Amino acid sequence: MNSLTSLKEKISKMPDAPGVYLMKDASGKVIYVGKAKSLKKRLSSYLSRDLSTKTLAMMSKVCDIEYRLTPTESLALLLEVNLIHEYKPKYNVSLRDDKSFPMVKITNEDYPRVCIARKKEKDGSRYFGPYTDAKLLREALKIIRKFFPYRSCKELPKEACIYYRIGLSPAPCIGKIEKKAYAKTIENIALILEGATDSLIKKLTREMEAKAKEEKFEEAARIRDQIVALTAIGKQRETFSSNELEDLQGLLKLKRLPSRIEAFDISNIYGKEATGSMVSFYRGWPDKDNYRKFRIKTVEGIDDYQMLREVVQRRYSRVIAEKLPLPDLILIDGGKSHLLAAAEQIKALGLNIPLASIAKERENIYIQKRKYPIKLNQDTPALNLIRRVRDEAHRFAVSYHHILRRKKIIGK
Numbered sequence: 001m002n003s004l005t006s007l008k009e010k011i012s013k014m015p016d017a018p019g020v021y022l023m024k025d026a027s028g029k030v031i032y033v034g035k036a037k038s039l040k041k042r043l044s045s046y047l048s049r050d051l052s053t054k055t056l057a058m059m060s061k062v063c064d065i066e067y068r069l070t071p072t073e074s075l076a077l078l079l080e081v082n083l084i085h086e087y088k089p090k091y092n093v094s095l096r097d098d099k100s101f102p103m104v105k106i107t108n109e110d111y112p113r114v115c116i117a118r119k120k121e122k123d124g125s126r127y128f129g130p131y132t133d134a135k136l137l138r139e140a141l142k143i144i145r146k147f148f149p150y151r152s153c154k155e156l157p158k159e160a161c162i163y164y165r166i167g168l169s170p171a172p173c174i175g176k177i178e179k180k181a182y183a184k185t186i187e188n189i190a191l192i193l194e195g196a197t198d199s200l201i202k203k204l205t206r207e208m209e210a211k212a213k214e215e216k217f218e219e220a221a222r223i224r225d226q227i228v229a230l231t232a233i234g235k236q237r238e239t240f241s242s243n244e245l246e247d248l249q250g251l252l253k254l255k256r257l258p259s260r261i262e263a264f265d266i267s268n269i270y271g272k273e274a275t276g277s278m279v280s281f282y283r284g285w286p287d288k289d290n291y292r293k294f295r296i297k298t299v300e301g302i303d304d305y306q307m308l309r310e311v312v313q314r315r316y317s318r319v320i321a322e323k324l325p326l327p328d329l330i331l332i333d334g335g336k337s338h339l340l341a342a343a344e345q346i347k348a349l350g351l352n353i354p355l356a357s358i359a360k361e362r363e364n365i366y367i368q369k370r371k372y373p374i375k376l377n378q379d380t381p382a383l384n385l386i387r388r389v390r391d392e393a394h395r396f397a398v399s400y401h402h403i404l405r406r407k408k409i410i411g412k
Contacts, residue, residue: 004047007047007062007063007064007065008047010064010065010387011040011043011044011046011047011065012040013384013387014039014040014043014067015039015040015067015069016038016039016040016041017038017039017069018035018036018037018038018039018069018070018071018072018073018075018076019035019036019039019067019068019069019070019076020033020034020035020036020067020068020070020076020079020080020083021033021034021035021036021039021042021043021065021066021067021068022065022066022067022068022083022087023058023062023064023065023089023091024062024063024064024065024066024395025061025062025063026061026063026398027399028064028395028396028398028399030083030087030089031058031061031062031089031090031091032058032062032089032090032091032092033080033083033084033087033089033092034080035073035076035077035079035080035132036073036076037073037076039067039069043065046059046062054091058091064391064395072139072140072143073136074136074137074139074140074143075140075143077131077132077133077136077137077140078131078140078192078193078195079195080132081128081129081130081131082193082194082195083195101129101130101131101132102116102117102118102129102130102131102134102137103116103117103118103120103127103128103129103130103131104116104117104127104128104129104131104137104141104193105117105125105126105127105128106125106126106127106128106186106189106190107123107125108123108124108125108126110179111151111156111172111179111182112150112151112182112183112186113150113151113152113153113154114141114145114150114151114152114186114189115152116134116137116138116141126190128190128193128194144189144192145168146167146168147225147226147230148185148188148189148192148226149163149167149168149169149170149185150168150169150170150185150186150189151169151170151172151173151182152169153173156172156173157173158173158174159173159174160173160174160176161173164176170182170185188200188203188204188226191203192230197230200230201227201230204223204226204227204230205227207223208220208223208224208227211223242283242284243381244284244381244382244384244385245257245258245259245283245284245385247380247381247382247385248329248381248382248385248386250382251365251374251376251380251382252329252354252356252365252367252382254328254329254354256328257328258327258328258329258354259282259283259328260280260281260282260325260327260328260329261280261281261327261328261329261330261331261389262278262279262280262281262315262327262329262330262331263278263279263280263281263330263331263332263333263389263390263392263393264276264277264278264308264311264312264315264330264331264332264333264342264393265277265333265390265393265394265396265397266296266304266307266308266311266333266397267394267397267398274295274296274299274307275293275294275295275296275397276293276294276296276307276308276310276311276397277291277292277293277294277393277394277396277397278291278292278293278294278311278315278393279291279389279392279393279396280327281388281389281392284385284388286392291396292315293396294310294311294314294315296310296311297310298310304334304338305337305338305341306341308332308334308338308341308342308345309341309342309344309345312330312342312345312346313345313348313349316345316346316349316351317349320349320351326351326353327353328353328354329353329354329355329356330342330346330353330354330355330356331355331356331357331358331386331389331390331393332355332356332357332358333357333358333360333390333393333394334357334358334359334360335357335359335364335366336357336359336366336373338357339355339356339357339366339367339368342355342357343355343368354367354368355367355368356386358386358387358390359373362375363376363383363387365383365386
């Protein structure tokens with residue numbers, strides 16, 4: 001994505017739902033992270049002419065936008081901060097540095113208190129944030145506390161408070177929970193605040209299975225409810241992806257849901273520093289651990305088709321040799337000729353994997369054994385998914401190509 005028109009088209013396909021958006025520059029680097037109650041409305045506002053000087057400067061560098069859905073705006077707030085700390089975007093400096101924003105504080109006590117603080121103190125406490133919206137932060141903590149009850153009182157009372165009676169505190173004040181069990185709850189809350197919900201779900205699943213084997217069914221049921229709640233955090237995103245995958249399966253008449261899609265793109269300038277990329281999407285979302293980069297070795301000059309054949313041959317020869325699982329669908333960035341080139345190589349390897357390609361200009365979809373392209377409406381779920389996969393493959397190929405060119409020019 002490298003033009004205002006392309007960004008406008010991408011924003012027009014954004015869902016009218018809460019989530020977090022990541023703005024990227026030409027190299028694929030994240031330069032800004034933001035949250036929104038409606039991704040479509042918020043991102044559309046960036047196309048207005050009435051923008052601040054700082055925002056205009058930022059938008060002049062934005063070439064692509066990625067988004068992640070959340071069930072609520074308050075949970076988008078938590079994800080936003082985690083992504084800011086992960087990517088350290090240039091245009092989020094104020095949030096990283098400003099000490100006046102609220103934070104979540106977990107005190108350094110035998111039974112730690114979870115509360116909101118405005119500044120860090122050197123008292124051994126753990127701090128998460130800062131967050132841009134105190135109201136949304138309180139809402140997020142309410143959601144967390146419902147399934148992971150914690151203490152919030154400044155001093156441990158002699159009698160249980162109302163939070164115990166309504167199930168929001170485990171009442172360490174009157175010995176209703178052991179120190180070790182409470183510490184485990186606090187660690188689980190910390191994992192949520194750090195954005196590590198997937199790791200937490202795996203951890204809790206192991207605990208639930210262990211409790212069930214010990215026939216501690218009440219404890220196993222409580223942990224099950226926590227897992228259900230955490231899974232719900234990603235439910236909207238999964239539902240969105242599932243609709244796209246089912247639409248794509250029907251469109252291409254695939255025998256199985258294309259849960260694993262591998263996509264290829266070639267990048268070169270007049271045949272120089274030619275590279276290939278393969279990105280992997282699982283259940284509709286990037287699986288970056290399985291991305292692969294290829295420096296073209298056997299092709300001289302400008303020949304995208306031969307380069308594509310080389311990359312496909314190298315990828316799936318290795319898959320066969322290492323007995324790795326095959327994808328449900330291979331997507332090629334290109335037209336009918338690109339599709340046929342990849343298909344010939346797949347057949348030569350003795351594999352039977354469905355293929356499709358998407359042409360750059362009109363975004364027509366080509367598949368084998370069909371003479372004419374498939375032309376989709378702009379808001380088709382399947383086309384949205386194909387675009388997302390294609391754009392990521394292109395970004396990944398271009399970024400690797402730029403690295404090789406820089407190394408050749410400056411030697412590092």
